[in-house]
Amino acid sequence: MSQTSEILLxxxxxxxxxxxxxxxxxxxxxxxxNTVQTQSYGPEARGGASKTEIIISDDEIDYPKVTRPDVLxxxxxxxxxRFAGLLDENGILIVDSTYIREIPAIKxxxxxxxxxxxxxxxxxxxxxxxxxxxxxxxxxSGAVTKESLLLALMSRIPRGxxxxxxxxxxxxxxxxxxxxx
Amino acid sequence: xxxxxxxxxxxxxxxxxxxGALAAGARFFAGYPITPSTExxxxxxxxxxxxxxxxxxxxxxxxxxxxxxxxxxxxxxxLTATSGPGFxxxxxxxxxxxxxxxxxxVVNVQRCGPSTGIPTATAQGDVMQARWxxxxxxxxxxxxxxxxxxxYTLTVQAFNLSERFRTPVILLSxxxxxxxxxxxxxxxxxxxxxxxxxKPPAGLARYNPYEPGADGVPPMANFCDGYRYHVTGLTHDExxxxxxxxxxxxRLIKRLNNKVMDHLDEITMTESWMxxxxxxxxxxxxxxxxxxxxxxxxxREVGIxxxxxxxxxxxxxxxxxxxxxxxQAHTIIFPELNLGQLIGEVERAARNETNVVGVNRVTGxxxxxxxxxxxxxxxxxxxxxxx
Numbered sequence: 001m002s003q004t005s006e007i008l009l010x011x012x013x014x015x016x017x018x019x020x021x022x023x024x025x026x027x028x029x030x031x032x033x034n035t036v037q038t039q040s041y042g043p044e045a046r047g048g049a050s051k052t053e054i055i056i057s058d059d060e061i062d063y064p065k066v067t068r069p070d071v072l073x074x075x076x077x078x079x080x081x082r083f084a085g086l087l088d089e090n091g092i093l094i095v096d097s098t099y100i101r102e103i104p105a106i107k108x109x110x111x112x113x114x115x116x117x118x119x120x121x122x123x124x125x126x127x128x129x130x131x132x133x134x135x136x137x138x139x140x141s142g143a144v145t146k147e148s149l150l151l152a153l154m155s156r157i158p159r160g161x162x163x164x165x166x167x168x169x170x171x172x173x174x175x176x177x178x179x180x181x
Numbered sequence: 182x183x184x185x186x187x188x189x190x191x192x193x194x195x196x197x198x199x200x201g202a203l204a205a206g207a208r209f210f211a212g213y214p215i216t217p218s219t220e221x222x223x224x225x226x227x228x229x230x231x232x233x234x235x236x237x238x239x240x241x242x243x244x245x246x247x248x249x250x251x252x253x254x255x256x257x258x259x260l261t262a263t264s265g266p267g268f269x270x271x272x273x274x275x276x277x278x279x280x281x282x283x284x285x286x287v288v289n290v291q292r293c294g295p296s297t298g299i300p301t302a303t304a305q306g307d308v309m310q311a312r313w314x315x316x317x318x319x320x321x322x323x324x325x326x327x328x329x330x331x332x333y334t335l336t337v338q339a340f341n342l343s344e345r346f347r348t349p350v351i352l353l354s355x356x357x358x359x360x361x362x363x364x365x366x367x368x369x370x371x372x373x374x375x376x377x378x379x380k381p382p383a384g385l386a387r388y389n390p391y392e393p394g395a396d397g398v399p400p401m402a403n404f405c406d407g408y409r410y411h412v413t414g415l416t417h418d419e420x421x422x423x424x425x426x427x428x429x430x431x432r433l434i435k436r437l438n439n440k441v442m443d444h445l446d447e448i449t450m451t452e453s454w455m456x457x458x459x460x461x462x463x464x465x466x467x468x469x470x471x472x473x474x475x476x477x478x479x480x481r482e483v484g485i486x487x488x489x490x491x492x493x494x495x496x497x498x499x500x501x502x503x504x505x506x507x508x509q510a511h512t513i514i515f516p517e518l519n520l521g522q523l524i525g526e527v528e529r530a531a532r533n534e535t536n537v538v539g540v541n542r543v544t545g546x547x548x549x550x551x552x553x554x555x556x557x558x559x560x561x562x563x564x565x566x567x568x
Binding site for chain 1: 301363364546
């Protein structure tokens with residue numbers, strides 16, 4: 001029986017979630033599995049709703065969109081309100097608690113981790129909150145191996161930011177156990 | 182297995198088109214960047230100069246298409262990439278390239294229209310424009326990729342067909358395919374079949390640029406190969422000079438169409454899945470065929486004899502293949518991301534003898550498998566009532 005998992009990341013344009021989704025998909029390929037990553041965003045460079053969907057499978061992937069996410073990562077209240085209802089009841093909800101205050105009552109397992117605050121206070125740059133969240137999501141869900149994730153990260157970031165991003169990934173990976181649901 | 186895994190990579194649909202173009206031997210791109218096709222221009226701007234090719238960002242889409250035609254006449258395999266609004270502007274010169282038989286590839290990564298519409302939203306709204314956007318009776322070859330892998334292979338094929346038949350080929354992608362990233366395993370370039378335009382022999386006393394070979398395709402001398410000839414969008418005879426002679430006009434227009442229609446076996450690409458015993462057949466193209474495949478799988482799981490027939494070449498429309506399906510199935514379901522464009526061709530093939538039902542959407546989002554499955558189920562019920 002083939003295994004398929006669906007992951008949805010959503011927040012505000014400019015938070016870097018589409019890039020995070022691309023890095024995750026790249027890590028999946030490095031792990032030797034099949035994947036499709038799609039995205040939707042508005043015409044603006046910052047602001048507006050932004051969403052990326054990743055499907056991971058051992059098999060062929062036909063419909064490339066997520067219908068029932070196993071993992072939902074949200075970094076804005078608007079995104080949570082919009083997508084929480086789609087989550088599988090055995091699914092995992094991960095919220096950036098820096099900005100999200102109200103979490104609806106759902107059956108899924110909930111992780112509340114202040115990614116933006118962590119990025120700002122421990123790394124001095126809120127900009128890498130996406131990478132903190134990506135490390136965290138990967139550790140929580142087991143979607144990809146840490147080795148592949150790090151290689152994927154290094155291949156898709158601007159030169160000169162390697163150390164900062166690696167640190168962000170490590171902090172995120174650890175945050176998964178520190179903020180256990 | 183380990184070797185294959187090493188070649189596997191994550192690639193974006195638009196990136197695959199750029200890579201496919203380079204693999205096919207394209208060495209010239211002119212365009213005016215537009216969402217959601219921009220990555221094709223961005224990538225080729227970086228890669229073409231390294232390979233000795235040329236990249237030009239022109240002042241608009243009209244001049245881009247003109248530059249592509251000029252570059253091809255000078256001997257370079259050439260392409261442009263655009264989306265709906267730009268595709269509209271390219272139509273006049275697209276017609277010129279068809280009439281003057283200049284090979285080139287026009288990529289249209291479709292977005293939600295009409296007009297500037299929703300730039301980042303997907304659609305299949307330019308299907309009829311691809312066929313009839315430029316005026317007059319003319320042949321069109323249009324291919325529709327459904328995946329990133331196929332964006333690569335069909336770009337190579339688009340160049341091959343354009344060189345083979347001396348005519349522009351349209352690659353009709355969609356935002357969702359152009360922007361999605363997927364795992365691909367690209368073939369080794371040495372394994373690809375690459376077709377180059379047929380040239381006239383050197384040293385002819387007189388070269389007639391529009392004197393066809395037995396296959397209806399005239400050998401093409403590149404400018405600067407040593408033959409002097411005239412290229413005009415006016416109706417012309419075999420020498421290339423303009424004519425208003427009725428017989429010559431008819432001969433030219435018929436040959437332009439026949440050189441494509443007489444070689445459908447080289448052009449038509451389709452794919453069948455579970456159609457052998459199917460009573461309800463879903464016919465789809467592009468990204469929508471992926472929703473359709475999931476829907477057919479779900480229908481089979483509940484015991485409905487459904488199948489999928491995927492059109493890869495949409496123009497020329499695969500009339501023969503679709504007619505055969507219409508004879509076999511009691512219902513054809515035709516989902517497309519527009520209000521119903523290519524379905525007209527299916528209805529023509531069905532001749533009112535087969536039930537043809539559309540599933541349509543113009544929200545800028547893909548049609549879901551459930552929408553198609555519900556339509557399949559509704560047609561099963563109709564059948565039972567009828568009995």
